[in-house]
Amino acid sequence: MEKMLTGIRSTGIPHLGNILGVIIPSISIANKKAKHSSFIFIADLHSMVQIENIKIIKNNTYQIAAAWLAFGLDIDNCLFYRQSDVSYVTELAWYFNCFYPYQRLALSHAFKKNKMKEIEKISVGLFTYPILMAADILLYNAKIIPVGKDQLQHIEIARRIAYFFNKKIGKKLFVLPNAFLQKKNMFVLGTDGKKMSKSQKNYINIFSSDEVLKKQIMSIRTDSKSVEEKKDPETDYIMSLYSLIAPLEKIEIMKKRYLKGGYGYFEAKVALYEYIIHKFSSERKKFFSFMKNKPLLDHILALGAKKAKSIAHERLNWIRKHLKFNSID
Incomplete structure (x- = not known):
C-alpha cells in the first residue's frame, strides 16, 4: 500500500496557487486511498526559517487547517496533523544530518538563492530545510508526494537521502518517494505573471473579503x-x-x-x-466558520497527531534498532 504525504508551511492563508496545485489534488488522492495511508500536515517547524514570531505561526496554522477542512478533507480517512506535534521527525532529521554530505546539500536551490544575497543572515535551519522535509516524508515511508514544480529538487534530495542511508546501513529502511505533479496546475501565475507567491505579494486569496x-x-x-x-x-x-x-x-x-x-x-x-x-x-463559508471555532481545529489536529505519533514511534524504533540505539519507550 503506497502512502501519500504532503504539507504546507504556516506562512499565511493558502492562496489560489496552493489550493489548485496542492490542496485540491491532495484531497482528491487522500479521500480515495485506504484509511490512514495519507498524511497531510501543517509544516509549522519549516515556517520558523521565515517567521520568528510563534504567535503568527500559530494563527497561520489555524488558517491553513481551516482551508484544508473547507475543501472537504476527510479527517476520518487520513492523518491530518501539526508538524511540531510529532517531534520524532526532528530526531530522524538529525540522523540524516549526520549521514548526508554537506556538499550535496549546498547545491539546494533555496540555499544557493539566499546565499547570493545575505549569507550572514542565513540560518542553519534554512540550510538544512531539505533534510527536515526528507524526514517528514521518510519517517512514514511515503511514496506519493504531491508538490509544486518548485519543490521537485527537495523530493530528489529526499530520494538521495533514502538511497544513501539505505546503502550506509545495508538495509532497505526507506522507500524512495516520487513527486506527484498536477500537470494543469504545476505553475499558477500570480497577478504579475510570475509564479503566485506570498513573498512576491502577487497572490489571490479566495478567503479574503x-x-x-x-x-x-x-x-x-x-x-x-x-x-x-x-x-x-x-x-x-x-x-x-x-x-x-x-x-x-x-x-x-x-x-x-x-x-x-x-x-x-x-x-x-x-x-x-x-x-x-x-x-x-x-x-469560503466553511473557512470562516472553522476560524470562529479554533478549539475545534485544535481538537482535530490533536487527533491526527495522536495517530501519526503512533506510526512514527514504531517506525523510529525500527530505525533506531538498525542504528544500534535503544528503543523509545
Missing part, C-alpha cells in the same frame, strides 16, 4: 490594448487563471471574446472575480 479579493484581481497586470482591440488569450494572465477554474464552455466563450475584440480587460477581471465568488462560495 469580497472587497479585498476584487482589489487583488483588479491588480492583475495586462497589456495596453484598448477595449476594441483583439487580444491574445494565450498570453493573458487573466485568461490563464480563468482557464484553471472555469468549465470548458465558459473558457471558450471568453477566448472568443478576446479574439473578436470589443471585450476589455476590466470585463475579464470582473468575470474572473464573479466566477471565483461563485465557485468557492461553499468553501
Whole structure:
C-alpha cells in the first residue's frame, strides 16, 4: 500500500496557487486511498526559517487547517496533523544530518538563492530545510508526494537521502518517494505573471473579503490594448487563471471574446472575480466558520497527531534498532 504525504508551511492563508496545485489534488488522492495511508500536515517547524514570531505561526496554522477542512478533507480517512506535534521527525532529521554530505546539500536551490544575497543572515535551519522535509516524508515511508514544480529538487534530495542511508546501513529502511505533479496546475501565475507567491505579494486569496479579493484581481497586470482591440488569450494572465477554474464552455466563450475584440480587460477581471465568488462560495463559508471555532481545529489536529505519533514511534524504533540505539519507550 503506497502512502501519500504532503504539507504546507504556516506562512499565511493558502492562496489560489496552493489550493489548485496542492490542496485540491491532495484531497482528491487522500479521500480515495485506504484509511490512514495519507498524511497531510501543517509544516509549522519549516515556517520558523521565515517567521520568528510563534504567535503568527500559530494563527497561520489555524488558517491553513481551516482551508484544508473547507475543501472537504476527510479527517476520518487520513492523518491530518501539526508538524511540531510529532517531534520524532526532528530526531530522524538529525540522523540524516549526520549521514548526508554537506556538499550535496549546498547545491539546494533555496540555499544557493539566499546565499547570493545575505549569507550572514542565513540560518542553519534554512540550510538544512531539505533534510527536515526528507524526514517528514521518510519517517512514514511515503511514496506519493504531491508538490509544486518548485519543490521537485527537495523530493530528489529526499530520494538521495533514502538511497544513501539505505546503502550506509545495508538495509532497505526507506522507500524512495516520487513527486506527484498536477500537470494543469504545476505553475499558477500570480497577478504579475510570475509564479503566485506570498513573498512576491502577487497572490489571490479566495478567503479574503469580497472587497479585498476584487482589489487583488483588479491588480492583475495586462497589456495596453484598448477595449476594441483583439487580444491574445494565450498570453493573458487573466485568461490563464480563468482557464484553471472555469468549465470548458465558459473558457471558450471568453477566448472568443478576446479574439473578436470589443471585450476589455476590466470585463475579464470582473468575470474572473464573479466566477471565483461563485465557485468557492461553499468553501469560503466553511473557512470562516472553522476560524470562529479554533478549539475545534485544535481538537482535530490533536487527533491526527495522536495517530501519526503512533506510526512514527514504531517506525523510529525500527530505525533506531538498525542504528544500534535503544528503543523509545
